[in-house]
Amino acid sequence: xxxxxxxxxxxxxxxxxxxxxxxxxxxxxxxxxxxxxxxxxxxxxxxxxxxxxxxxxxxxxxxxxxxxxxxxxxxxxxxxxxxxxxxxxxxxxxxxxxxxxxxxxxxxxxxxxxxxxxxxxxxxxxxxxxxxxxxxxxxxxxxxxxxxxxxxxxxxxxxxxxxxxxxxxxxxxxxxxxxxxxxxxxxxxxxxxxxxxxxxxxxxxxxxxxxxxxxxxxxxxxxxxxxxxxxxxxxxxxxxxxxxxxxxxxxxxxxxxxxxxxxxxxxxxxxxxxxxxxxxxxxxxxxxxxxxxxxxxxxxxxxxxxxxxxxxxxxxxxxxxxxxxxxxxxxxxxxxxxxxxxxxxxxxxxxxxxxxxxxxxxxxxxxxxxxxxxxxxxxxxxxxxxxxxxxxxxxxxxxxxxxxxxxxxxxxxxxxxxxxxxxxxxxxxxxxxxxxxxxxxxxxxxxxxxxxxxxxxxxxxxxxxxxxxxxxxxxxxxxxx
Numbered sequence: 001x002x003x004x005x006x007x008x009x010x011x012x013x014x015x016x017x018x019x020x021x022x023x024x025x026x027x028x029x030x031x032x033x034x035x036x037x038x039x040x041x042x043x044x045x046x047x048x049x050x051x052x053x054x055x056x057x058x059x060x061x062x063x064x065x066x067x068x069x070x071x072x073x074x075x076x077x078x079x080x081x082x083x084x085x086x087x088x089x090x091x092x093x094x095x096x097x098x099x100x101x102x103x104x105x106x107x108x109x110x111x112x113x114x115x116x117x118x119x120x121x122x123x124x125x126x127x128x129x130x131x132x133x134x135x136x137x138x139x140x141x142x143x144x145x146x147x148x149x150x151x152x153x154x155x156x157x158x159x160x161x162x163x164x165x166x167x168x169x170x171x172x173x174x175x176x177x178x179x180x181x182x183x184x185x186x187x188x189x190x191x192x193x194x195x196x197x198x199x200x201x202x203x204x205x206x207x208x209x210x211x212x213x214x215x216x217x218x219x220x221x222x223x224x225x226x227x228x229x230x231x232x233x234x235x236x237x238x239x240x241x242x243x244x245x246x247x248x249x250x251x252x253x254x255x256x257x258x259x260x261x262x263x264x265x266x267x268x269x270x271x272x273x274x275x276x277x278x279x280x281x282x283x284x285x286x287x288x289x290x291x292x293x294x295x296x297x298x299x300x301x302x303x304x305x306x307x308x309x310x311x312x313x314x315x316x317x318x319x320x321x322x323x324x325x326x327x328x329x330x331x332x333x334x335x336x337x338x339x340x341x342x343x344x345x346x347x348x349x350x351x352x353x354x355x356x357x358x359x360x361x362x363x364x365x366x367x368x369x370x371x372x373x374x375x376x377x378x379x380x381x382x383x384x385x386x387x388x389x390x391x392x393x394x395x396x397x398x399x400x401x402x403x404x405x406x407x408x409x410x411x412x413x414x415x416x417x418x419x420x421x422x423x424x425x426x427x428x429x430x431x432x433x434x435x436x437x438x439x440x441x442x443x444x445x446x447x448x449x450x451x452x453x454x455x456x457x458x459x460x461x462x463x464x465x466x467x468x469x470x471x472x473x474x475x476x477x478x479x480x481x
Contacts, residue, residue, distance in 0.1 A: 008194065009186070009452070010286075016197035020285055024156050027297055031149060032060040034301070034434045036308045039399035041430050063149070071157070075150035078143070079158070086224050089119040091211045100273040103202075105175065105182045110203055112215060112273060116222040116266040123227055127234065141238035144231065148304075155228075155293045163196060163285040166216065170200035170282075181205075184282030199282025217283040222269050225292040226262045232300035233258055236307035243416055248310035249318055250392040254302050257325055257388055276452065298438065302393055305435050309398040309422055310414055321388040328384025335370035335378040342366045357471060359464040367471040374474040376453070379446040383439075390436045397431030398422050450475050 010016050034040035038059040044051050063069020095115025102109045130138040144151065170188075173181045180203075187200040207213045233255040241247050272278055281287060313321070342351045342364075354368035370377045403419035414422040454475070457465045475481050 008189070009198070013191045013194040016194045020193070020197055023289065023294065027152065027293070030298070030301065030434055030437075031152065032062070034305065034431065035061050037061050037400065039427055040305060040308070040397060040434060041427065043399055043427070046426055046430060061149070070149060071153040072147065072150045075147040076154040076157075078147075079151055079154040082228070083158075083224055085123070086119065086227070087208070087211050087214070089122055090115065090214070090219065090223070093118050093122070096270060098270055098273065101279045103180060103182055104185070106180055108180060110180055110205075110215065112218060114222075114269045116226070116269050117263065119223060120227045120230070120263060120266055124230065127231070131238070136238040136241040138238065140231070141235045142242075144235035145239050152293070152297050155297070156289075159285070159289045159291075159293050162216070162220075163288050166199070166201055166204045166283050166288075167196050169204060173201055179205075184280065186280075187282035187284065195284070197285045199284025199287060202282050203278070204283050217287060218272060218278060220283075220288060220291040221277060222266055222272060225295045226266060228292070228296040229299050230255075230259050230262055232296055233303040236300065236303040240307040240310055243307070244310055244414065246310070248306060248312050250311045250313050250394075251303055251306040253313070253318060253321060254306065254389060254392050258299065258303075261386070276449070276456075280456075298441075299389070301438065302389055302435050305393055305396060305431065308400075309396075309424075309431075311392065311394055313392055313394075317392070321391045324391065325385050325388040328381050328387070331370075331381030332378055332385055333381075335381060338370050339366060339378075355471075357464055357468045359461050361461065361464075365461070365464070365468045367468060372472055374476055374478050375469070375472050376446075376450050376476045379450060379476045383443055383446055386442055387439050390439045393431070393435035395424075395429050395432065396435040397424055397427035397429055399425045399427045446476065447481070 008015075010019060033042045033045060033056075035042065042056060042059040044056045044059050090113070093115045095113045095118065097111060097113050099109040099111055127138070127140060130140060170183065173183055182202050183200055184198070184202040187195055187198045187202075189195055203218075204216050205213055206216060237247060237251055237255055240251055277287065338351065341348050342354065342356075346352070346364075351366075351369070354366060355372070356367055357365040359365060366372075374380065399422075400416070401421045401423060403415075403421065416422060461468070
């Protein structure tokens with residue numbers, strides 16, 4: 001009966017299946033066709049009328065062992081060591097211990113240990129020491145560069161295995177379970193593919209020797225993938241230095257703002273306990289793949305691109321992208337802070353006289369200040385502060401030519417150590433498909449989140465939410481959406 005009443009998301013079982021199989025292929029496509037062998041995109045893609053698989057294969061870093069070269073025991077072993085290290089730091093470092101939102105069935109909250117920020121600082125400090133000793137040839141940086149494909153595959157396999165594990169284990173959840181286990185409302189439709197993707201169990205936990213109880217969803221979301229994103233960026237900075245003997249301002253800026261974005265999120269880790277990912281969504285392939293594969297390997301695309309094409313922005317360019325980042329960060333922080341103060345300190349001078357909608361549930365919906373501008377102005381700020389991840393790549397695209405082949409290309413030529421030359425040429429602009437994909441994807445994600453929130457609030461507040469929507473017309477960006 002529950003399955004019949006359920007409203008599918010993501011296009012239902014067919015859409016879920018497409019994402020399960022399609023997203024991993026997309027990331028493989030991005031790696032192979034935006035490369036340091038022939039160009040970004042591979043030159044054959046610029047002439048689709050004469051494109052052949054053989055020609056494309058010759059222009060991409062296809063492993064000598066064929067598909068078996070996509071993975072290696074060495075890369076998989078070191079990747080698992082990285083996860084074990086993350087677990088060790090989770091166990092031994094001190095951290096906040098907080099209770100989350102009360103569970104729907106039992107009415108009791110789960111307890112969480114939060115120390116993702118300090119865990120990342122320890123790992124980054126170790127990397128800093130290694131870099132001081134070995135420079136750009138620090139073995140971690142060269143290993144990541146040499147084994148990027150195999151590390152991606154290892155994380156993908158781990159994401160699949162975890163997704164299968166939590167899916168099968170979810171069938172042991174019983175109503176009123178004394179272990180505080182329950183199913184996600186939208187994750188047990190009865191369709192295997194959809195439930196595998198969306199996640200059946202709300203907060204799956206495992207108890208491991210020495211490490212104790214680990215909440216898989218929160219641990220995966222805040223630790224290995226986010227910290228891995230920074231490590232990948234740093235590996236590409238080191239690669240650029242090894243290749244060209246210097247580091248461009250563009251890759252430094254991207255690495256710094258992305259590092260700040262990650263560390264700020266980990267520092268405010270407690271905020272995750274009240275987000276939809278934690279209180280509503282189950283843990284399935286969607287979140288697991290997103291946390292440890294999609295985030296680190298897609299979000300580091302800009303640094304990977306710039307490691308091969310060292311674009312210099314200059315002070316003017318840095319000023320522009322810095323201004324965009326600062327404005328976005330201000331909107332994001334100010335709006336979220338205003339809502340928090342309104343909820344926790346309603347008599348505070350900054351919110352005391354703001355207008356709101358009183359709901360029948362007893363809560364109040366702020367319809368003034370930032371939250372009178374749009375219903376999710378914080379989403380716009382979040383998108384705006386993330387757009388400088390892509391902006392420093394400019395009109396992206398490059399081709400890699402043999403020594404001397406680009407002698408007439410002038411100042412746009414960047415010579416690599418082996419004599420090859422990197423020029424934009426006909427690829428100019430086409431590389432934006434890779435480096436700006438994040439901006440488009442993130443906008444789509446935020447729009448989707450807003451739609452989910454609107455549906456949830458409609459169910460929660462009824463006619464009071466309708467009044468709020470009349471008072472605050474725009475969803476995210478005033479005048480646009």
